[in-house]
Amino acid sequence: MALSIKEMRNKLDNDEIKSENLFEESVKKANYYQKEYNSFVTIVSDYKDYGQRETLLSGIPYALKDNISTKGILTTASSNILKNYVPVYDATIYKKLKESGAILVGKTVLDELAMGGTGTTGHTGIVRNPWNKERLIGGSSAGSAAAVALGIVPFAIGSDTGDSIRKPAAYGGVVGFKPTYGRISRYGLFAFASSLDHLGVFTRNVYDCAMVMNIIKGHDDNDMTSLPDDGKDYIASLERSVKGKKLFYIKEALDNSNKDLELGKILNNFEKVKEKCKKLGIEVFEESIDKDLLLALYPTYMSISCAEATSNDANLTGIHFGVRGEGNTPEEIIKDARTKGFSELIKRRFVLGSYILQKENQEKLFLNACRIRRIIVDKINKLFEKYDGIIMPAAAGIAPKFGESSDKLSDKYLILDNHLVIGNFGGYPSITIPSGFIDEMPVGVNITGRICEDDVVLNIAYQVEKSMEYANQVALGDDKNV
Amino acid sequence: MYKTVIGLEVHCELKSNSKNFSSAKNSYSTIPNSNVSVVDLGYPGILPVINKEAVKNSIKMALAMNCDIPDYLTFERKNYFYPDLPKGYQITQFKNPIGTNGYVMINVGGKEKKILIHDTHLEEDTASLDHYNTYSLIDYNRCGVPLLETVTEPCINSADEAVAFLEGLRSIFLYCDTSYARSDRGQIRCDVNVSLMKEEDTELGTKVEMKNINSFSSVKEAIICEVKRQTEILNSGGKVLQETRRFDESKGITYSMRSKEDAIDYKYFTDPNLPPIKLDKKWISELKESIPKLHNERFRTYTKDYSINEKDAYTIVRDKKISDYYEECIKLKGDPILVSNWLTGSVIGYLNKMSLTIEQIKLTPQMLVELINLISSGKISSKQGKTVLERTLETGKSPLIIVDELGISQIDNEEEIRKIVLEVISENESLVIDYKNGKRVFDYFIGQIMKKTKGRVNPSLASKILKEELEK
Numbered sequence: 001m002a003l004s005i006k007e008m009r010n011k012l013d014n015d016e017i018k019s020e021n022l023f024e025e026s027v028k029k030a031n032y033y034q035k036e037y038n039s040f041v042t043i044v045s046d047y048k049d050y051g052q053r054e055t056l057l058s059g060i061p062y063a064l065k066d067n068i069s070t071k072g073i074l075t076t077a078s079s080n081i082l083k084n085y086v087p088v089y090d091a092t093i094y095k096k097l098k099e100s101g102a103i104l105v106g107k108t109v110l111d112e113l114a115m116g117g118t119g120t121t122g123h124t125g126i127v128r129n130p131w132n133k134e135r136l137i138g139g140s141s142a143g144s145a146a147a148v149a150l151g152i153v154p155f156a157i158g159s160d161t162g163d164s165i166r167k168p169a170a171y172g173g174v175v176g177f178k179p180t181y182g183r184i185s186r187y188g189l190f191a192f193a194s195s196l197d198h199l200g201v202f203t204r205n206v207y208d209c210a211m212v213m214n215i216i217k218g219h220d221d222n223d224m225t226s227l228p229d230d231g232k233d234y235i236a237s238l239e240r241s242v243k244g245k246k247l248f249y250i251k252e253a254l255d256n257s258n259k260d261l262e263l264g265k266i267l268n269n270f271e272k273v274k275e276k277c278k279k280l281g282i283e284v285f286e287e288s289i290d291k292d293l294l295l296a297l298y299p300t301y302m303s304i305s306c307a308e309a310t311s312n313d314a315n316l317t318g319i320h321f322g323v324r325g326e327g328n329t330p331e332e333i334i335k336d337a338r339t340k341g342f343s344e345l346i347k348r349r350f351v352l353g354s355y356i357l358q359k360e361n362q363e364k365l366f367l368n369a370c371r372i373r374r375i376i377v378d379k380i381n382k383l384f385e386k387y388d389g390i391i392m393p394a395a396a397g398i399a400p401k402f403g404e405s406s407d408k409l410s411d412k413y414l415i416l417d418n419h420l421v422i423g424n425f426g427g428y429p430s431i432t433i434p435s436g437f438i439d440e441m442p443v444g445v446n447i448t449g450r451i452c453e454d455d456v457v458l459n460i461a462y463q464v465e466k467s468m469e470y471a472n473q474v475a476l477g478d479d480k481n482v
Numbered sequence: 483m484y485k486t487v488i489g490l491e492v493h494c495e496l497k498s499n500s501k502n503f504s505s506a507k508n509s510y511s512t513i514p515n516s517n518v519s520v521v522d523l524g525y526p527g528i529l530p531v532i533n534k535e536a537v538k539n540s541i542k543m544a545l546a547m548n549c550d551i552p553d554y555l556t557f558e559r560k561n562y563f564y565p566d567l568p569k570g571y572q573i574t575q576f577k578n579p580i581g582t583n584g585y586v587m588i589n590v591g592g593k594e595k596k597i598l599i600h601d602t603h604l605e606e607d608t609a610s611l612d613h614y615n616t617y618s619l620i621d622y623n624r625c626g627v628p629l630l631e632t633v634t635e636p637c638i639n640s641a642d643e644a645v646a647f648l649e650g651l652r653s654i655f656l657y658c659d660t661s662y663a664r665s666d667r668g669q670i671r672c673d674v675n676v677s678l679m680k681e682e683d684t685e686l687g688t689k690v691e692m693k694n695i696n697s698f699s700s701v702k703e704a705i706i707c708e709v710k711r712q713t714e715i716l717n718s719g720g721k722v723l724q725e726t727r728r729f730d731e732s733k734g735i736t737y738s739m740r741s742k743e744d745a746i747d748y749k750y751f752t753d754p755n756l757p758p759i760k761l762d763k764k765w766i767s768e769l770k771e772s773i774p775k776l777h778n779e780r781f782r783t784y785t786k787d788y789s790i791n792e793k794d795a796y797t798i799v800r801d802k803k804i805s806d807y808y809e810e811c812i813k814l815k816g817d818p819i820l821v822s823n824w825l826t827g828s829v830i831g832y833l834n835k836m837s838l839t840i841e842q843i844k845l846t847p848q849m850l851v852e853l854i855n856l857i858s859s860g861k862i863s864s865k866q867g868k869t870v871l872e873r874t875l876e877t878g879k880s881p882l883i884i885v886d887e888l889g890i891s892q893i894d895n896e897e898e899i900r901k902i903v904l905e906v907i908s909e910n911e912s913l914v915i916d917y918k919n920g921k922r923v924f925d926y927f928i929g930q931i932m933k934k935t936k937g938r939v940n941p942s943l944a945s946k947i948l949k950e951e952l953e954k
Contacts, residue, residue: 310749314561331563
């Protein structure tokens with residue numbers, strides 16, 4: 001049985017259960033599933049009593065993605081170059097959760113350095129999809145998604161640079177929310193691409209998501225890109241009526257003139273969601289966006305993220321932290337550490353990023369990518385003058401099988417499987433909620449709203465979720481061995 | 483004969499409580515790695531937070547160098563791998579420096595020249611490395627300290643001009659109180675670009691860069707020896723290679739570090755962690771008003787308005803604290819020339835002898851002016867003045883009190899003198915008759931008066947009053 005945060009809160013407040021028991025239960029599950037699903041890099045074994053706090057998260061167990069700095073606790077970013085790295089300072093989000101009395105259960109596996117969307121590139125091995133072990137859960141926040149889908153913890157923190165929370169949430173049948181850029185401080189999040197990086201949260205229902213958001217949001221003097229406090233109670237906003245809200249979907253992204261069977265099923269699922277919206281009084285419209293612009297989403301994302309990553313990860317030299325290389329000169333030592341410390345996939349991205357930033361290429365590759373990003377954001381902002389948000393299938397299909405490769409140059413891949421980056425380009429609040437099953441695998445729908453309207457996005461998602469029956473679902477919910 | 487063309491890039495550490503982008507202390511320390519934060523060390527997940535004080539000081543400097551200030555404050559990353567740079571990039575300003583298109587006036591051999599400033603930009607300093615035989619040590623104290631880099635146009639034409647510019651620039655830092663600018667602590671360092679061209683040439687020659695020269699005298703030597711090297715190459719029909727060279731102070735030669743082909747591509751791009759900050763126009767004009775009168779202007783006032791010789795004027799303006807002290811004396815109605823003489827002579831002599839700064843001595847501007855007034859009004863002699871000055875410097879007592887204590891002030895009060903004169907007359911009544919009979923006893927009376935007053939009486943007044951009384 002996996003309780004939601006709200007349920008745990010009630011039981012804790014009524015003295016029906018102790019936080020210590022919740023923690024032990026989580027740790028037990030974490031260890032039980034670890035071998036098969038590999039959600040964690042580190043499982044915290046000792047219960048730490050932070051004292052009774054008057055917060056909604058006091059005593060609630062949770063997991064953190066292993067690219068969030070935790071003082072005294074190994075933090076590897078799932079990379080060999082950091083496999084021995086124990087931070088000396090706390091990320092702001094971890095500090096806030098600690099202060100709220102939430103109990104850390106473990107640090108979750110990610111795609112190495114948060115680059116990748118498969119959950120297969122971490123240095124401790126692949127993460128499996130709890131709904132089907134033959135399939136991946138997606139990434140990069142793979143372990144966090146799996147830990148919540150498995151019911152190990154009621155919430156887990158992830159990071160999202162392209163779709164790293166919202167895609168695995170869809171593949172794992174859970175809720176994944178990335179708020180407005182700057183709503184949660186990035187201080188202590190290992191940077192991948194700073195202008196696109198967001199922290200966010202996985203839960204099994206939208207209400208829980210709002211509970212966590214209320215604690216972790218807020219301005220931070222350590223992060224100059226963090227927003228001023230919005231002073232909003234996201235829980236209070238959930239019950240507002242959504243009647244008259246206007247959403248749109250992108251026509252070109254849902255084009256299935258090729259009669260793709262899987263895409264057909266996705267579109268079918270999306271039709272059902274649209275029906276639910278209609279019943280709630282939400283109007284859903286079709287909007288057209290220049291296809292060339294949509295085809296540019298993925299290359300633009302790759303150009304910007306690889307460029308920023310090359311620079312952000314230049315601190316990983318093994319000189320004063322991380323695994324030390326060998327050599328006779330500092331250059332040799334750095335080269336050795338980076339040669340051995342990164343997988344080929346990472347090196348490929350660094351080479352790309354370096355190439356894109358080179359003096360002779362920067363104008364054409366990097367700055368043009370930044371311009372396209374601007375054009376896309378301007379286009380979406382223009383549409384947001386009319387609409388409260390975008391509603392789209394979160395992915396072009398169900399979680400792929402390991403080794404199954406998609407055509408990376410197809411329109412389907414380039415647009416429908418990558419449209420979530422729009423949320424990162426514009427820093428929009430964006431949420432994926434489960435919307436049903438295809439071939440016994442969960443799928444999700446994504447709602448992305450206007451900048452700073454986190455409460456509106458949560459409100460719509462909550463109401464849409466209520467109209468369906470996929471909240472609080474747990475993979476292996478019938479596994480009685482735990 | 484070739485014309486020398488020099489461009490300078492001067493790095494100077496700015497004053498501030500904390501570092502440019504972290505909360506670690508910005509303070510010189512001989513204990514390695516004592517002023518370091520996680521941000522300076524570039525640990526995963528850290529973020530920079532801009533230091534307002536460093537921005538303030540860099541804007542002040544840009545204004546003092548007559549630069550244009552941009553509407554927005556932005557930063558770029560300069561990417562390269564080196565152990566002195568923990569993040570793998572330096573945060574600097576590339577596209578939008580804090581100051582552009584400025585100038586600084588210099589004076590070489592009595593001739594004024596405008597040195598054009600291409601730009602001045604705010605960045606962070608790197609760690610310092612100590613290399614040993616088989617290992618190197620890294621001190622991160624300096625890492626992240628706010629650094630202002632000032633880049634001149636290639637408009638300097640001699641080593642002397644270069645040094646005059648550097649001294650002028652350092653003086654601006656000191657006058658604006660924005661840096662300690664001590665080269666012995668590496669707080670001011672310089673890259674020098676040198677090229678040669680023929681007088682009639684319209685294009686600049688190939689430039690050679692010499693990096694990280696620590697002292698102004700080394701800059702001078704480096705330029706002289708690089709000009710000599712390039713002249714010899716050109717005279718023998720050779721071509722100067724575009725490269726970076728290092729100046730070896732001990733040998734007095736430059737040697738090649740890397741050629742143009744090996745030049746590093748720093749892959750500059752805007753730092754996404756530092757959003758553009760709008761610079762408030764009102765704040766900038768307040769900063770402009772807070773800039774004190776600089777050395778050049780003061781030098782002009784002292785030499786033109788106060789008629790002080792250039793050497794003394796230079797001595798005074800070289801140290802803002804001394805110049806402020808001087809101006810305080812002038813404000814107290816001290817005679818400009820006399821104050822200058824006493825200040826540049828005895829007072830600075832004392833400072834040098836005792837290794838003190840002007841702020842550390844007990845002689846206040848009021849006391850110096852008091853002393854000068856005692857002398858010019860004839861209360862004490864110039865020679866006595868020196869004694870009084872020494873005692874004031876020692877004790878901090880005002881010159882008036884010292885004069886009193888030493889009993890060396892002249893008695894020039896007529897009443898008082900008349901009293902003494904009458905006393906002496908009444909003690910020597912018989913001599914009064916002698917005097918009236920034409921005997922030469924006047925000097926005897928004076929002698930008696932001097933004896934009674936231990937020589938302090940004003941002699942001319944004493945004669946006048948004695949004569950009056952004797953002839954009554």
